Amino acid sequence: MSGISDILVLIKQVPDTSSKAGLNPDGTIDRAKAKRMLNPFDRYALQAALHVKKMYGGRVTALTMGPPPAVEILLEAIAHGADQGYLLSDRRLAASDTLATAYALHKCVLYLGKMDLIFTGLQTTDGDTAQVGPQIAERLDLPQVTYCEDFSIEEGKLHARRIVEGGHQDVICNLPALVTVANAYHQLEYKTLRGARLIQELNRDEALKNQYIHTITLDDVSADPELCGLKGSPTIVAHTDKVGQIGGQCVMHQGKSIEALVKEITGGTQIKEFVRQ
Amino acid sequence: MSEESPEIVKPINADQPVGEVLVFAEQCLGELQPVGLELLGAGRILADKLKRPLTAIVLGHNLGDIPKTLIAHGADKVYIADHPDLEQYRTLPYRRVICKWIEQMAVEPHTMLLGSTTTGRDLAPRIAAHFTTGLTADTTELDIGDYDHKGGSDPSKIGLYAHCLYAIRPSFGESLKARILGPWKNPQMATTRPGVMVPLKPDWERTGEVITIPVDIDSSDYRLAVKETFREVNQTVNLAQADVIVAGGYGLGNPEGFELIRKLADCFDNSAVGASRKVVDAGWIPYNHQIGQTGKTVRPKVYIACGISGAIQHRVGMQNSDLIIAINKDPDAPIFKFAHHGIVGDLYQVLPEMIRQLQSSQSSSPKEVSSVV
Ligand SMILES: Cc1cc2nc3c(=O)[nH]c(=O)nc-3n(C[C@H](O)[C@H](O)[C@H](O)COP(=O)(O)OP(=O)(O)OC[C@H]3O[C@@H](n4cnc5c(N)ncnc54)[C@H](O)[C@@H]3O)c2cc1C
Numbered sequence: 001m002s003g004i005s006d007i008l009v010l011i012k013q014v015p016d017t018s019s020k021a022g023l024n025p026d027g028t029i030d031r032a033k034a035k036r037m038l039n040p041f042d043r044y045a046l047q048a049a050l051h052v053k054k055m056y057g058g059r060v061t062a063l064t065m066g067p068p069p070a071v072e073i074l075l076e077a078i079a080h081g082a083d084q085g086y087l088l089s090d091r092r093l094a095a096s097d098t099l100a101t102a103y104a105l106h107k108c109v110l111y112l113g114k115m116d117l118i119f120t121g122l123q124t125t126d127g128d129t130a131q132v133g134p135q136i137a138e139r140l141d142l143p144q145v146t147y148c149e150d151f152s153i154e155e156g157k158l159h160a161r162r163i164v165e166g167g168h169q170d171v172i173c174n175l176p177a178l179v180t181v182a183n184a185y186h187q188l189e190y191k192t193l194r195g196a197r198l199i200q201e202l203n204r205d206e207a208l209k210n211q212y213i214h215t216i217t218l219d220d221v222s223a224d225p226e227l228c229g230l231k232g233s234p235t236i237v238a239h240t241d242k243v244g245q246i247g248g249q250c251v252m253h254q255g256k257s258i259e260a261l262v263k264e265i266t267g268g269t270q271i272k273e274f275v276r277q
Numbered sequence: 278m279s280e281e282s283p284e285i286v287k288p289i290n291a292d293q294p295v296g297e298v299l300v301f302a303e304q305c306l307g308e309l310q311p312v313g314l315e316l317l318g319a320g321r322i323l324a325d326k327l328k329r330p331l332t333a334i335v336l337g338h339n340l341g342d343i344p345k346t347l348i349a350h351g352a353d354k355v356y357i358a359d360h361p362d363l364e365q366y367r368t369l370p371y372r373r374v375i376c377k378w379i380e381q382m383a384v385e386p387h388t389m390l391l392g393s394t395t396t397g398r399d400l401a402p403r404i405a406a407h408f409t410t411g412l413t414a415d416t417t418e419l420d421i422g423d424y425d426h427k428g429g430s431d432p433s434k435i436g437l438y439a440h441c442l443y444a445i446r447p448s449f450g451e452s453l454k455a456r457i458l459g460p461w462k463n464p465q466m467a468t469t470r471p472g473v474m475v476p477l478k479p480d481w482e483r484t485g486e487v488i489t490i491p492v493d494i495d496s497s498d499y500r501l502a503v504k505e506t507f508r509e510v511n512q513t514v515n516l517a518q519a520d521v522i523v524a525g526g527y528g529l530g531n532p533e534g535f536e537l538i539r540k541l542a543d544c545f546d547n548s549a550v551g552a553s554r555k556v557v558d559a560g561w562i563p564y565n566h567q568i569g570q571t572g573k574t575v576r577p578k579v580y581i582a583c584g585i586s587g588a589i590q591h592r593v594g595m596q597n598s599d600l601i602i603a604i605n606k607d608p609d610a611p612i613f614k615f616a617h618h619g620i621v622g623d624l625y626q627v628l629p630e631m632i633r634q635l636q637s638s639q640s641s642s643p644k645e646v647s648s649v650v
């Protein structure tokens with residue numbers, strides 16, 4: 001008996017910066033136009049949650065905070081095998097920084113009830129702070145394992161390996177705990193056949209969808225709106241500057257014979273100055 | 278609202294006491310980590326602008342010369358917590374000791390800085406959430422200045438604020454620099470990437486106060502135990518001084534691939550072999566070759582990345598190289614976003630050809646020279 005009954009995974013929808021859509025000339029993102037995707041780091045968190053379910057049992061809930069389209073990533077999580085999804089969506093959350101985000105999400109966790117394990121991604125590609133997970137853990141007074149790259153559950157405890165400078169660290173942690181999953185963890189497995197079929201059904205049947213996906217507001221989770229959004233955020237972005245693209249535009253060498261490509265480098269760049277004579 | 282004359286505006290926070298600048302100095306196995314000294318270098322400038330002391334806090338066991346080193350590098354005061362249970366970093370005991378110490382201060386620190394290391398990024402958000410204060414991740418520049426907050430949905434925050442921490446960091450895929458502020462609450466917190474700030478030259482004559490702080494760990498702080506930490510010993514590979522670094526990644530496919538990497542490196546004077554973390558973790562090459570967030574930060578004249586995708590954690594260790602040449606068979610690999618020259622191709626075809634061309638230029642050059650003489 002592993003004693004695991006509930007597993008939570010926190011996922012976020014982020015702009016897809018690999019596509020040119022919605023990218024302003026100055027490098028900022030037009031979120032309305034940009035393509036959306038599941039934060040790549042959260043794929044590892046989802047895999048970790050699904051792994052626990054498969055190996056030790058329990059139910060996987062995916063939770064996200066974001067605007068209505070973020071339902072897409074909850075459906076994606078369900079297609080991969082998550083049991084249900086919660087979307088916290090509320091206008092009063094606009095412009096939340098990590099502290100306000102963590103406050104709102106921790107209220108959701110309290111609302112959802114006891115969780116044995118909470119997984120988050122290491123960081124997001126848009127916020128890029130790696131702060132939300134530990135800040136939720138602090139609010140919930142949970143132990144945390146950050147930079148986790150592998151784990152097992154033995155006798156009701158989490159045995160985890162985390163990345164540290166110059167190597168690795170093995171830790172043993174009581175449950176419940178919050179785990180931020182590093183991108184060195186296993187890749188997200190393919191959608192299950194069952195999951196893919198289920199999504200088709202959900203997309204046809206709104207009532208059924210509502211059994212799997214729950215949209216909640218700050219009031220539902222008894223969150224104080226003063227502590228959310230711009231009001232609840234101790235930081236603001238006061239100013240942005242363009243920086244010359246680091247490294248500049250890359251000169252691409254392709255589509256010729258290898259000899260010709262290499263010649264462009266060995267003959268056309270400063271590397272020749274360093275060649276051993 | 279009444280129109281006010283714009284002449285002399287008194288900052289809202291002008292009468293509030295301003296606290297010190299506090300740096301978390303990380304140690305590992307009793308060894309002070311360089312990022313602590315870098316933060317002191319940056320912190321010294323902030324403290325001087327604020328006219329407040331620069332202090333450092335260090336937790337561990339048998340800390341030896343560490344306080345002295347911190348003072349030599351600019352700290353006016355060092356707080357030490359020495360306890361066997363603090364020897365290895367663990368989130369909960371560390372955050373408790375630090376938060377309790379800050380809580381008993383008459384004036385909380387104005388600014389608190391930590392490294393963007395696996396430790397600093399684990400600890401900083403816990404402290405920030407505890408004090409419900411602002412935290413900016415991965416800053417690359419820090420400064421002190423005024424801030425006139427004009428808008429926002431919260432009228433109570435509007436006004437001019439004096440001596441705020443400017444926490445500056447890259448954002449949006451690094452094409453923008455954002456200045457992030459949080460003047461409403463102290464400590465104003467930031468983490469800083471290792472290798473970015475410059476430590477002061479040590480002055481071993483400098484004196485400062487060393488204060489032992491209480492260690493009061495709660496039984497609930499033992500919910501996590503460290504079983505073992507593996508660190509590869511750091512016999513030096515000359516990455517820091519090399520003019521040319523040839524680095525290999527997982528695209529090599531197997532450990533033998535590094536023979537080709539070495540051969541290419543041998544074509545250059547003063548060269549060294551680097552690696553991504555993925556190949557180090559795979560055991561293909563020792564850790565002391567690793568470049569990146571959890572490896573070394575390098576700045577050679579030429580960096581040749583072979584079969585490396587260019588993940589952010591790799592990039593932060595090498596993006597300041599003068600000339601970056603990337604060889605990758607995937608034209609969409611992120612490394613091509615910041616390299617200067619990219620060859621799209623199989624490294625097993627590109628590298629042998631590159632070695633051949635460089636070697637033939639080797640044998641031709643001396644001839645040219647001798648013909649001139
Ligand atoms: C906390 C933390 C710290 C980290 N610290 C570091 C760090 O210090 N340094 C670091 O490097 N990473 C670090 N990482 C890991 C980092 O996120 C990446 O996983 C890692 O850099 C990827 O290594 P890679 O590029 O060699 O491998 P991959 O990402 O697998 O890339 C291999 C590349 O090789 C290309 N390729 C494959 N075959 C060929 C071929 N025949 N010819 C040409 N190209 C080919 C592929 O197209 C691909 O782009 C860290 C991660 C975490 C979470």
Ligand SMILES: Nc1ncnc2c1ncn2[C@@H]1O[C@H](COP(=O)(O)O)[C@@H](O)[C@H]1O
Binds near residue numbers: 066125130133
């Ligand atoms: N709006 C959000 N909704 C759900 N999870 C989030 C949200 N923002 C951050 N997270 C989680 O916190 C992790 C770290 O995010 P960040 O601190 O923004 O880098 C992410 O990988 C997610 O797992």
